[in-house]
Amino acid sequence: MRAAIALADKEGLEALTMRKLAQGLGVEAMSLYHHVSNKEAILNEMVDWIFGEFRLPTTEEPWKETLRARAISAHDVLVSHPWAIHVIETRRDPGPLTLQHHEAVLACLRHGGFSVPLTAHAYALLDSHIYGFVMQEMTLPFRTYEEVEELAEHILAQMPEELFPSFTELTREYILKPGYAYANEFAFGLDLILDGLERAKESEQMT
Amino acid sequence: MRAAIALADKEGLEALTMRKLAQGLGVEAMSLYHHVSNKEAILNEMVDWIFGEFRLPTTEEPWKETLRARAISAHDVLVSHPWAIHVIETRRDPGPLTLQHHEAVLACLRHGGFSVPLTAHAYALLDSHIYGFVMQEMTLPFRTYEEVEELAEHILAQMPEELFPSFTELTREYILKPGYAYANEFAFGLDLILDGLERAKESEQMT
DNA sequence: ACCTGAACACCGTTCAAGT
DNA sequence: ACCTGAACACCGTTCAAGT
Numbered sequence: 227m228r229a230a231i232a233l234a235d236k237e238g239l240e241a242l243t244m245r246k247l248a249q250g251l252g253v254e255a256m257s258l259y260h261h262v263s264n265k266e267a268i269l270n271e272m273v274d275w276i277f278g279e280f281r282l283p284t285t286e287e288p289w290k291e292t293l294r295a296r297a298i299s300a301h302d303v304l305v306s307h308p309w310a311i312h313v314i315e316t317r318r319d320p321g322p323l324t325l326q327h328h329e330a331v332l333a334c335l336r337h338g339g340f341s342v343p344l345t346a347h348a349y350a351l352l353d354s355h356i357y358g359f360v361m362q363e364m365t366l367p368f369r370t371y372e373e374v375e376e377l378a379e380h381i382l383a384q385m386p387e388e389l390f391p392s393f394t395e396l397t398r399e400y401i402l403k404p405g406y407a408y409a410n411e412f413a414f415g416l417d418l419i420l421d422g423l424e425r426a427k428e429s430e431q432m433t
Numbered sequence: 434m435r436a437a438i439a440l441a442d443k444e445g446l447e448a449l450t451m452r453k454l455a456q457g458l459g460v461e462a463m464s465l466y467h468h469v470s471n472k473e474a475i476l477n478e479m480v481d482w483i484f485g486e487f488r489l490p491t492t493e494e495p496w497k498e499t500l501r502a503r504a505i506s507a508h509d510v511l512v513s514h515p516w517a518i519h520v521i522e523t524r525r526d527p528g529p530l531t532l533q534h535h536e537a538v539l540a541c542l543r544h545g546g547f548s549v550p551l552t553a554h555a556y557a558l559l560d561s562h563i564y565g566f567v568m569q570e571m572t573l574p575f576r577t578y579e580e581v582e583e584l585a586e587h588i589l590a591q592m593p594e595e596l597f598p599s600f601t602e603l604t605r606e607y608i609l610k611p612g613y614a615y616a617n618e619f620a621f622g623l624d625l626i627l628d629g630l631e632r633a634k635e636s637e638q639m640t
Numbered sequence: 641a642c643c644t645g646a647a648c649a650c651c652g653t654t655c656a657a658g659t
Numbered sequence: 660a661c662c663t664g665a666a667c668a669c670c671g672t673t674c675a676a677g678t
Contacts, residue, residue, distance in 0.1 A: 332599035351622035358565025392539035415558035
């Protein structure tokens with residue numbers, strides 16, 4: 227398990243083959259099948275491990291703060307294991323740590339005063355933001371600010387400005403400004419969503 | 434191109450191999466390399482085609498309405514081509530239809546009165562919701578209401594209720610109610626986000 | 641109980657050879 | 660210009676055979 231995560235972290239998901247995993251463990255590929263039923267099972271366990279890394283929200287703290295912290299933690303975990311979002315996307319049966327995590331988020335919302343339907347809405351929305359944001363972040367063709375700059379210049383140079391005025395404007399006046407980092411956009415959306423959920427809860431409680 | 438999309442639609446992304454694609458075209462796999470440089474190029478074109486299917490927002494209509502319609506259209510397109518979200522996630526260079534689509538969304542926000550930074554925030558947020566939601570929707574282990582019911586009963590039966598009180602409550606009081614469909618959650622989040630963006634724009638204009 | 645070598649049914653892709 | 664057969668370097672997985 228640890229070997230599989232380390233291998234995917236270091237060499238990418240496509241390098242995680244049964245042969246290479248076995249090699250890292252000093253064994254032949256076929257031996258792995260004595261400890262795990264197939265590769266799917268390994269991927270399932272990897273996803274469950276990821277959920278175990280997310281900070282659990284509590285029912286003691288205010289819902290907004292604790293869910294904000296868990297969202298940021300989830301974002302950070304997913305970004306530091308770039309294979310995770312892809313693998314999560316293909317899993318269909320949640321492991322024990324995953325269930326435990328879901329339970330903690332749901333309990334937090336219910337204790338925070340959300341009705342059952344609003345809890346369902348809120349959970350779907352919060353996780354859409356986390357997964358969708360990380361997905362976009364991972365597909366960006368750059369990671370460092372230097373790469374952003376280089377790529378943006380390259381794009382600007384070959385993009386007809388008349389056809390893409392808003393695009394070039396955004397690149398020039400926002401992306402190429404010092405201090406730009408896509409990851410900073412995460413908190414904006416998160417806070418907008420949390421504020422919106424608070425408002426929805428309050429208007430629900432008035433009726 | 435059309436053959437590749439049809440094959441992925443009908444038999445799934447894992448069935449889209451060069452050999453099967455060629456077979457459907459009545460030709461050998463190796464012949465494809467005369468018309469396309471490699472499989473990556475095919476996947477790039479498929480993603481660009483997907484973006485071409487999204488309804489383009491306009492600058493004539495009010496931003497909120499036209500962006501709402503484009504989000505719903507994008508959701509519907511992605512759900513009806515289940516391979517799309519996975520392939521988008523691994524693409525790194527946008528095609529012409531993709532760029533055109535981005536330009537239209539950015540122009541719509543700018544015409545709607547959003548500043549350049551707020552336009553960047555808004556776009557990241559809207560697309561996070563679309564991608565993240567679809568991603569979750571695709572990984573659900575059910576599609577029809579009957580399957581929901583069956584699975585929920587199965588889960589309830591083997592889940593220790595003391596350990597997962599909120600989970601069982603949600604399943605019993607929300608998911609198992611007639612008329613439940615996960616896809617319905619999409620509009621809730623979308624409207625919450627659009628309202629939040631409107632509010633953010635107004636408070637920006639006051640300063 | 642654990643490991644292994646050979647094999648099977650696949651991949652994407654290259655390349656020399658055909659028309 | 661377009662297509663093809665054989666081949667290469669890989670996959671996940673099965674299975675009989677070893678210790």
